[in-house]
Amino acid sequence: MTTTAPATIPESRTEEPENAGHVDVLIVGAGVSGIGAAHHLQEQFPDRSFVILDAQDHHGGTWWTHRYPGVRSDSDLFTYGYRFKPWRGPSIATGGEILSYLDEVIDADDLNRHIRYRHRATAAGWSTDDRRWIVEVTRDDTGERLRFTTDFLWMCQGYYNHTKPYQPRWEGIDRFKGLIVHPQDWPEDLDHTGKRVVVIGSGSTASTLIPAIAQTAGHVTMLQRSPSYYFAPPITHELAVTLRQLDIPEEWTHEILRRQYMSQFNWLARTSLDAPDELHQFLIESMRPLLPEGFDIEKHFTPKYRPWQQRIAIVPEGDLFTALREGKASIVTDTIEEFTEKGIRIGSGEEIEADIVVTATGFNLSAFGDVAFTVDGEPVDFSERVTWRGIMITGVPNMAYVFGYFRHSWTLRVDLVSDLVCRLLEHMQDKGASMVVPTLRPDDAGMKLRPWSDPENFNSGYVMRSQHIMFKQGDHEPWNHMLEHEQEQKILPKVDLDDGLDYR
Structure with missing residues (x-):
């Protein structure tokens, strides 16, 4: 086996983080994506250990941080709610009603024992030799630095930069x-x-x-x-x-x-x-x-x-x-x-x-929560990578992410992606593989790369401002993304898990 460098820590960080333990799956984000992912993971793999990290002091993501008057859903809750959890209220719900709904999911699944609040992931390093991620975390309440290790990293942090909203500087x-x-x-x-x-x-x-x-x-x-x-x-x-x-x-x-x-x-x-x-x-x-x-x-x-x-x-x-x-x-x-x-x-x-x-000028997009990624000691520049079905990234092993829909309810895709990721974890187990990495095939050479969001498809300001930090997409499957829900609800359940994925 080729020897590779272990995951590294930036030289500027000299103090050694405290070991916070190892889990089978580490989920980053306790908003609608992370809570949904945790439900599906626990349901499909009750024996696998997992932890959910969140930088806030409460779950809910946007619904916890956005507290302006009248804050509410801009999608109906029958599709913004999870497939597995019936919505019993009005179609359009307030932020408080959505938080109560998420509370019910967390209580029913006993997820609070898995969530670590005020835990901000700052760096993630993959080691091929060790077949694991080392994730560095800073506790926002104490400043303490921790180190988690995991076999599989699931990024569910959403797309908002919660600390730096978009604020133009006007004259005067x-x-x-x-x-x-x-x-x-x-x-x-x-x-x-x-x-x-x-x-x-x-x-x-x-x-x-x-x-x-x-x-x-x-x-x-x-x-x-x-x-x-x-x-x-x-x-x-x-x-x-x-x-x-x-x-x-x-x-x-x-x-x-x-x-x-x-x-x-x-x-x-x-x-x-x-x-x-x-x-x-x-x-x-x-x-x-x-x-x-x-x-x-x-x-x-x-x-x-x-x-x-x-x-x-x-x-x-x-x-x-x-x-x-x-x-x-x-x-x-x-x-x-x-x-x-x-x-x-x-x-x-x-x-x-x-x-x-x-x-009310919008927000800034955050690429994977602004976590600094490395693979075998080499920094990952996501703007040079390509997505695999809007779920994984080329050259980044054992990492999946959840990104919802722009035109439909975000959560519709949470359920679909969670189904696929759980199927992928089972596929790895059946193959006896400890590593899966999206890899462009020889016949993908010369494939035309397109921006993360095609302006002819979707061109909101926050999307256009962030094109330079986001990954690319190809012009054919499995390297494209941002399909409509009507397409993906048919495609994703039948995805060939050997198409574009390298198992080791």
Whole structure:
């Protein structure tokens, strides 16, 4: 056997981390991805040991860190909820309701004993000689450094950089005398009652936040550079009301509604590609009767991109439009020239005065939680690697990751990926292999590499800003990703686990 260097630790770290033990599988992240992965792992392999690491002081990921007013799902909970755990509430749920749902999963599976909170993974080194990962962890509460070892690493950390939201620097921002807040860092004691609030942005966060604060703020102005698409479904699906009136078992209701929402979003995804003008017209006309009379829908609600090229913002019951009709909120579509002492001067020359400016400008993407990866002592530059089905990375052994859907509920893919990873672990066991690594084949030589996200497919700002740090995809299976759920629910359960994977 060829001798390889052991996993290494950066030279700047001289103190020896404390040994935290070895587990069969180490899961990074205790949000919807990590909790779902742990459920499937425990169900399929009850005898395998595992630990879940999370940098926060509680599980839930985004639903724990995002605490701005009105925070809620922008997907229905019948598909955002897990396949194995029926959702019993309204289709659109608050952040608190989602956390309660995750609490129930954790309690039912007794997962709390496996979770290590305030444990931030900082480095992961693979040793081929040892056939294991060495994962360095810093405890955020004590500063203590720990070292876990594991046979298989499962990255479920999501894609947000929770500590560094995207915050543009506009001209004159330091001269503004009011308060500037990013939703990701919302102060618990912020009182917006009677205040003039400007929310910069037009995506899901802005459209969620504005109706929530408009009821008590003096006035809320949505200041957008360019419009977004919106869809205004009911909070509770009419089919759910009918089924519950018939006293249908909750498990049946969950499955029927889950299939209904899948069908709806599959249609949206297909139509966005096959008939984008038709979908555009559908979305615009569904908004028109909900907006104030004479509202300039062409200027304020007609994006420059085709539907689903960026995420469609969900406004349940049209609550954003209600705030506009009632005069509690307004929309300005223009560019920001500069901040002034009293507010923001826009491209038209108008000054919008404000007491509070909320920069709902999005977030920064984080590649694998910004963990420093090495393989046999060599640093891994993910921007030079290629994905295997959006689940593993070429040249990185015994590591899988969960990345959900952009156009569908994130969690739909959590279940599918977890099924495949568990099947992969069983396949390794059957082969007697201790190592699996995605490896390009000779006939893949010269394969055209494409960016992580094709701008013609999906081009939201946070995606385009992060292309340079993300891995690549090929132009054919198994090296492509970002397929739609309608495709993957047929493809992933039948994946050939010997196609593009090298076992040793």
